[in-house]
Amino acid sequence: MAIVKRAEGRAYLTPLVGFLLFFLGFPAAVNLVYSISTVSFETLRSPTLSGFGNYAAVLADREFWGAVSFSMRFGTLTALAECLIGLFLAVFLTPLLAKRSYLMAPLMLPLMVAPAMIGLMYRLVLHEFAGPVPYYLFEWFGDSPAFLDVDNAFRTLLVVEILQWTPFAFLLFYMAYAAIPLEVREAASLDGASALKALWWIELPLMLPTLVIAFFIRFIDGFRVFDNVYALTGSGAGGSATSLSIYIYQAFFKGGAIGKAVAASVVLFLASLAVLYGLNWITGRRRR
Amino acid sequence: MKLNRTSFSAVAVLLASVALPGMSHATVTVLGWPGGSEETALRATVEAYNGQSGVTDADKVELLFFNRDGFFDKLQADMAAGSDAFDVNLVATYSIGRYAPYMEPVDLGADAGKVFGESVLKTMQFDGKQYGVPTDLSLxxxxxxxxxxxxxxxxxxxxxxxxxxxxxxxxxxxxxxxxxxxxxxxxxxxxxxxxxxxxxxxxxxxxxxxxxxxxxxxxxxxxxxxxxxxxxxxxxxxxxxxxxxxxxxxxxxxxxxxxxxxxxxxxxxxxxxxxxxxxxxxxxxxxxxxxxxxxxxxxxxxxxxxxxxxxxxxxxxxxxxxxxxIHGLGLGLNKNAKNKEGAVKFLKWLATEDAALLYARNGGSPALAPDVVAKVSKERPDLVKLGEFASKYGYVMNGATSAxxxxxxxxxxxxxxxxxxxxxxxxxxxxxxxxxxxxxxxx
Missing domain, CATH: 3.40.190.10 (Periplasmic binding protein-like II)
Structure with missing residues (x-):
């Protein structure tokens, strides 16, 4: 016998579904209409349907593909680095954290800061005349690199993102690593497995779902990056630091190309959906 | 039942005592340029305006500020949505064409030309119409x-x-x-x-x-x-x-x-x-x-x-x-203003010599006509240079006030x-x- 009857279940779910439909569905529907319309700030309430021209304009725009490339590279590299460093920290710090759990708080601190604030903070920290990093580099080595010039900006942005979000991956991996049953480790040890072999053949496979989920969450976050990049470099010299989110923002507000911006956001939405389905498929396959 | 009525009345009185003073407060809302000398000067000027005996409670001015970052984008979104959250809004030379569809021209009177000079008034014009009072000049x-x-x-x-x-x-x-x-x-x-x-x-x-x-x-x-x-x-x-x-x-x-x-x-x-x-x-x-x-x-x-x-x-x-x-920052009239009469009254006052001098003395950077700026030249020698450079070398590119x-x-x-x-x-x-x-x- 079901604990909750079908009708009761529907009654419980209706408010939530209604809420989601209104607050997510309505903007999504407006987005879809705008993406196939000729619309400007003056005609926000009376867009004219014009077919798929906006999509064609977006897909033919070299800047759109530049932004896609930036977001892909940024998302992939930051997710990879955050997961690898997070995993390393989780494996090596678990014994220490088991005894001194209060150390977890300072490790989590970067997550508490808003990304835009991180961007502003590094703008100050890296400034040649006001920041401590260039100051000491000049003191010690007589020179300091241009952290935000066109050659180094991408690397600087990667480091800033990785420093802020590695704790997130670390937190997930630490929980997964600590959740591995002690008996499994003991059994492996009795069978003569070295620590490295136990890690490779037993612990990592048990942590794999968490690894995959953490990678995709971080990839999505990196892919849609906006705040810290915009605060640090704007869209970069010649648009060299234009992520897909910045592209959409600029097309919408700066260029007034609302239809084109919204079409790009729909493309981003579909790409995100594809990634999420991929994630779902991978985790579903593992369950089978 | 009697108790309920009494309670209801008490709540009504309590609500009225809270709400009415609010209603008697400013009813001309001015959206200014946030932060920096412009905000300081505007606050002092508005305080002086509100303190005048001829300004009724209904026409008193209240200031509204949000962040400079993305200011004009947010303003565009607000105005395009028909916002009436402010009666008077900031406008800049390079964005007049963008906001003109959501604003109303304003007649500042003949004396405004004597205070600011015609070339400075032009920094607030679009299609030959005056859309604002020039408060600050930048060069x-x-x-x-x-x-x-x-x-x-x-x-x-x-x-x-x-x-x-x-x-x-x-x-x-x-x-x-x-x-x-x-x-x-x-x-x-x-x-x-x-x-x-x-x-x-x-x-x-x-x-x-x-x-x-x-x-x-x-x-x-x-x-x-x-x-x-x-x-x-x-x-x-x-x-x-x-x-x-x-x-x-x-x-x-x-x-x-x-x-x-x-x-x-x-x-x-x-x-x-x-x-x-x-x-x-x-x-x-x-x-x-x-x-x-x-x-x-x-x-x-x-x-x-x-x-x-x-x-x-x-x-x-x-x-x-x-x-x-050169470009100017100024204040103009929102088309959807709730209190247009009060807003126009404030804008006209802002274009007078007394108001412009008050604004200058409190840190603003208005470009003033030579005989007007002479009255604050001791306190604000930089304004003399500002006026001199603007009149001698100032330019606006052809197309730089377009939408x-x-x-x-x-x-x-x-x-x-x-x-x-x-x-x-x-x-x-x-x-x-x-x-x-x-x-x-x-x-």
Whole structure:
């Protein structure tokens, strides 16, 4: 016998579904209409349907593909680095954290800061005349690199993102690593497995779902990056630091190309959906 | 039941006691330019207005501020949505065309011309109609280190080195000059001389600080250079002329100085604040910067390293003389204002001489007619210079008040910084800019 009857279940779910439909569905529907319309700030309430021209304009725009490339590279590299460093920290710090759990708080601190604030903070920290990093580099080595010039900006942005979000991956991996049953480790040890072999053949496979989920969450976050990049470099010299989110923002507000911006956001939405389905498929396959 | 009625009445009285004072407060809401001297001056001016006996409670003014970041984007979204959250809103010369559809022209009266002068009133006009009261004028000053330039002028060995550097890097025979008679070549030679990368004996690290971030405001700083060589966005027939030799000269000079190390390596991420920090550190000999920075850069408490040795002149001259970009900030009437009558009354008062002087005395930067500015020249000597530079060298590019003016600046910022960063060559950058501007400025 079901604990909750079908009708009761529907009654419980209706408010939530209604809420989601209104607050997510309505903007999504407006987005879809705008993406196939000729619309400007003056005609926000009376867009004219014009077919798929906006999509064609977006897909033919070299800047759109530049932004896609930036977001892909940024998302992939930051997710990879955050997961690898997070995993390393989780494996090596678990014994220490088991005894001194209060150390977890300072490790989590970067997550508490808003990304835009991180961007502003590094703008100050890296400034040649006001920041401590260039100051000491000049003191010690007589020179300091241009952290935000066109050659180094991408690397600087990667480091800033990785420093802020590695704790997130670390937190997930630490929980997964600590959740591995002690008996499994003991059994492996009795069978003569070295620590490295136990890690490779037993612990990592048990942590794999968490690894995959953490990678995709971080990839999505990196892919849609906006705040810290915009605060640090704007869209970069010649648009060299234009992520897909910045592209959409600029097309919408700066260029007034609302239809084109919204079409790009729909493309981003579909790409995100594809990634999420991929994630779902991978985790579903593992369950089978 | 009786108890319920009593309770209900008590609650009603309580609510009324809370709500009514609120209703009796200001009913003209003014959305101002947040932060900085503009906010301070507006607050003081509004306080004086509200304190006048002739201003009824219904016409008292309340101020509203939000963040500067993305201000004009948020304002556009608000106004396009028909917001009536404010009766009077900020407007700038370069965005009048963008906001005019959501605003109403306002008649400031005949005396406004006597207070501000017709050329300044024009910074708030679109299609021949007055859309606002000009409250602050912005232009650029060339800030320079008097001590360094004086030392250079008095040292024969230094002059010889200067001439060698000018010949080697600019291909010209130049001698050090007084900054007030600099051409752009003189300025360039000076910046190269004072750069460690070019001249290891330079007492400072850099000769100048170029604002080269991909940001529309930086294009306003830059464009006075090509303008003094005759540049304009469009000719009289409406043809886009951004690919002129004048623009090429200006763009090439910036790149040459940046590549030679005359400006900090991170200049491609520099805007207003970074420039102040760099010049204020005492490690740069010159900086072309907004007039708003004068108060800080000449204040010994805020900028101890350079305040006492900073000189200010108008931007250097080109073959067409000197040119100084001007734009105004002002306040105008929201089309959807709830209290239009009160708002117009406030705007008309703001355009009077008394209000303009009050605004100036409280830190604002209005451009005032010569006989009006004379009344505050002791407290605000910088306003005299502001008025002088604006009237002698001020210009507005043809097309720079159109609805798409901000988008044009955005486009230039992207393409020009791409050239300076070495991502595309000059011809491509100008071809992309021209094509984009033709699209944006077409009627």
């Amino acid at each position: 650029h000053f060339m800030y320079y280190r008097k001590d360094l330039v004086d030392a250079l002028m008095q040292d024969d060995a230094a002059k010889k080195k200067y001439a060698e550097i000018a010949k080697e890097h600019l291909g010209k025979d130049l001698q050090p000059k007084d900054p007030d008679s600099w051409t752009w070549d003189d300025w360039a030679a000076t910046t190269l001389y004072f750069s460690k990368q070019v001249n290891s004996e330079s007492p400072v690290r850099y000769g100048t600080v170029l604002q080269m971030k991909n940001l529309l405001f930086n294009m306003m700083v830059f464009q006075s250079l090509p303008r003094s060589y005759g540049a304009d966005w469009m000719d009289k027939e409406g043809n886009v002329t951004v690919d002129s030799d004048a623009y090429k000269t200006g763009l090439e000079l910036y790149k040459k100085l940046y590549d030679a190390g005359a400006s900090p390596k991170d200049s491609l991420s520099y805007e207003y604040a970074e420039t102040n920090a760099a010049y204020g550190s005492g490690q740069a000999a010159t900086a072309l910067q907004w007039n708003a920075a004068a108060a800080d850069l000449t204040n010994a408490e805020k900028t101890p390293a350079v305040a006492s040795v900073t000189g200010i002149v108008a931007p250097p001259a080109g073959p067409d003389g000197r040119a100084d970009h 798409k003016a901000l988008s044009v600046y955005e486009l230039q910022a992207k393409e020009f910084t791409g050239y300076w960063a070495g991502q595309q060559n000059l011809e491509d950058a100008l071809a992309h800019t021209k094509a984009g501007m033709q699209d944006l400025l077409k009627k």
